[in-house]
Amino acid sequence: MKINLRKAVNRFFSNPSFEMIYSEAMANALDANATVMSIDISIKSFDQPESMTIKIQDNGDGFSDENFQRFSSLMNTKDSSHKGLGRLIFLKYFSTIKFDSIFKKDKQFIKRSFLFNERFDGDKKDDVVETASTTGANLLFESFNNIQLKAYDDIIPGAIITYLKNYFLPRLYAVKQAGGTFDLRVSLNTEKDNPSKKFISSVSSFSLDELPVLQEKLLENQELDLFKSEFKLLYYIDSSYNEEMKNVTAICIDDRAIELNLLDNQKLPESHKFIFLLISEYLNEKIDDARLNINLSSNELDTLKRIFFDQISEIISNSVPAINERNVETRNRLSAKYPHLDGLFPQNSVGLLDESKSIEIAQNKFFKEQKEILNAETLSDEMYDRSLIQASRILAEYILYRNKIIQKLKDVDSKDKEKKVHDLIVPMQKTLYSENRFENRFINNAWLLDDKYMTYQTVLSDENIEKLINEITDDKEAPSDLRPDIAFVFSDDINTCDHPVDVVVVELKKKGLDFLDNRTVIDQMKQRARRLLAYYPSKIQRMWFFGIVEIDPELRLSLEEEWTPLYSKGDVFYKEEEVFPTNRELKRIGTSKIPVSMTILSFDALWKDAESRNDMFLDILKKSIQKYSQEN
Incomplete structure (x- = not known):
């Protein structure tokens, strides 16, 4: 029965790698008991693949009648570990492959020649060779039929040696253990070099003597019992720098190492190279006909990868302290x-x-x-403990964000504009409401002054005092000629509570100002207070005024004469200042002066006190998280 070879090639090898040509030829050579193999590549230049020819020779048993019969019939294999399709890969890249083979038959050396192409139907020519003394095979690949080569490594001797050595590692190692030999030589002859890609005429070789002695470890894992087969790990760790050696993490299928790339994306010391090979009879035949895809379920493969990875991790940790x-x-x-x-x-x-x-x-x-x-619909004791620690993690994440804000405040200097500090507390031209408190947690940093101000109802940043008054009253004649830097309405919802609210007003001065400019913050606080006195105590039950300035020695001396210093990591001064209302407010409240609480604090006090509170919170959370992690 004849078969359309072109269709067979495209069906079984729709997207193969070029290097599979070498692995199929080497597999045939090893099956034929070869001890020597050579690959000679000739090409004018990398961008002229049509000029390429490849000559592969070995000293194996040659194409005997039995071997040729199997070669002439697809999927006619001598055992289950062979697929009987590999030679189709030759026709994926080359239109013509000339075979010259010498084998021994009835004490005579026979030369068998045939042309392998899409029209191959088993024709051959046999001649007795009187002068021959050894058997072997000679393959000549001509008429490259692809548009281009994909990678320089496909035809660079060193890369080919590395690929074949790693791919056939299980089989080569078995040959070495049995006392056998195998030598491989690969050469490249090109007319146009590309040294930057190591694409130059060169020769590389390999001998079984170069294979390292692998250590063996029998794997014991309850999950592996499901596979009903023994698994063992062969491994090698090289502590001498070897640029050409590549890390290998592979499973052995049909005497071939199928790479899993478990060390990819892992940061490993360049001074070490690693070989890890997982072997089990269970894995034999677990690959498709083209040897491209592993025939294991996703669960099986994931389990093997996880166990394999854990074993690799343990070995590397113990071997490289x-x-x-x-x-x-x-x-x-x-x-x-x-x-x-x-x-x-x-x-x-x-x-x-x-x-x-x-x-x-x-x-x-x-x-x-x-x-x-x-x-979770219900919380068990264990789930409850987990929920508590999860809450600690969430809160710790927020406290870490606070540290970032504090650090930015530390970095403020006289070159920075007032807006920078303003935006760190609350961005300018923003109005925030309590119903969006969670969404606003990363832009409202009222906690810098005091954590109690996080219970705000409304925050107004750089807005007319008219808007502040409108938040607490329906006064249609509220003045609008002043703009407090930041104002908070907090403690209760003015629309639902039956008693007045608390109001906080903050005034800022940039760093680097002189004594007189910094003193104006006191007048600004009084000015804001006068506008609000008309609503005290009917709508406002308490008012706090804060001035944030750079306190130099002269200003400190002035404040110490009249103001009370408060405990702080920086400079903080407090005073109940008597404020005289304007004529408009005087008519409403019927009194000449009202004491108002005012606080002046330095930039250092702002961030140092906040940092002190923050560190305490974070330390408590860190210790609780660490304790839980250690216990669980």
Whole structure:
């Protein structure tokens, strides 16, 4: 029965890699008991692939009648570990492959020649060779039929050697253990070099003597019992720098190493190279006909990868202590910087921890935990404990944000405009309402003055005093000629409560001003107070006025004469200032003066006192999170 080879090629090898040409030829050579193999590539230049020819030779048993019969019939294999399709890959890239083989038959050396192309139907030519003394095969690949080569490594000797050595590692290692030999040589001859890509005429070779001695570990894992087969791990760790050696993490299928790339994206010391090979009879034949896809269910493959990865992690940690030490340092550094994620950073890793990836993993765990708790219909004791620690993590995350604001305040200097400080407390031209308190938590930083001001009803930033008055009364004649820097209405909702509210007014002065300019903050506070006295005590039950300035020695001396210093990490002065209302307000309230609470604090006091409170909160949260992480 004949078959359309072109259709067969496209069906079984729709998107193969070029290097599969070499692996199929080497598999045939090893099956034929070859001990020597050579690959010689000739090409004018990389961008002229049509000029390429490849000559592959080996000293194996040659194409005997039995071997040729199998070659001439697709999927006619000698055992289940062979697929009987590999030679089709040759026709994916080359239109013509000339075969010359010498084999021994009835004590005679026979030369068998045939042309393998899309029209191949088993024709061959046999001749007795009187002068021959050894068997072998000679393959000549001509008429490259693809548009272009995809990668320089496809035809660079060193890269080809590395690929074949890693791909056939299980089989080559078995040959070495049995006392056998195998030598491989690859050469490239080109007319136009490209040294930057290492694309130059060159020769590379490999011998079984170069294979390292692999250590063996029998894997014991309850999950592996499900596969009803023994699994063992062969591994090697090279502590000498070897640029050409590549890390290998593969499973063995039909004497071939199928790469899983478990060390990709892992930060490993450049001074070490690693080989890890997972072997089990269970894995034999678990690959498709083209040897491109592993035939395991997603659950099976995920389980094997996870167990394999954990074993690799343990071996590397034990074999390279410096990695473990570095990882401990990294975890400690991340826990200090992100205490709300403490205990969520990866504990087991292959190689050096990647900080960005570790933070991402911890955040995903954090969000997953939140989701589980929020979706729980009832809270068990264990779930209740988890919910408490989750709340601590969320609050710690917010406290860390506060630290960022405090740090920005620390960095303010005389070159910065007043707006910078203003925006750090509350952005200018913003009005915030309590119903959006959660959404506004990262722009309203009233806690810098005192945490109690977080219970605001309304925050007005750089708005006319008319708007403030409108928030607490329906006065249609409210003046609008003043703009407090920041004003808070807090403690109760004016629309629902049956008693007056509290009001806080904050005035700011940029750093670097002189004594007289800084003193004007007192007059500004009095000015704002006069406008509000008309609504005291009917609508306003308490008023606090804050002036934030840079307190130099002269201003400090002036304040110490009349104002009371308060306990603070910086300079804070307090005074009940008697404020005389304007004629308009005097008519309403019927009194000549009212005492108003005023506080002047330095920039240092603003951030230092806030930092002190913040550190206390964060320390409590960190210790509770750390204790929970250690216990769980």
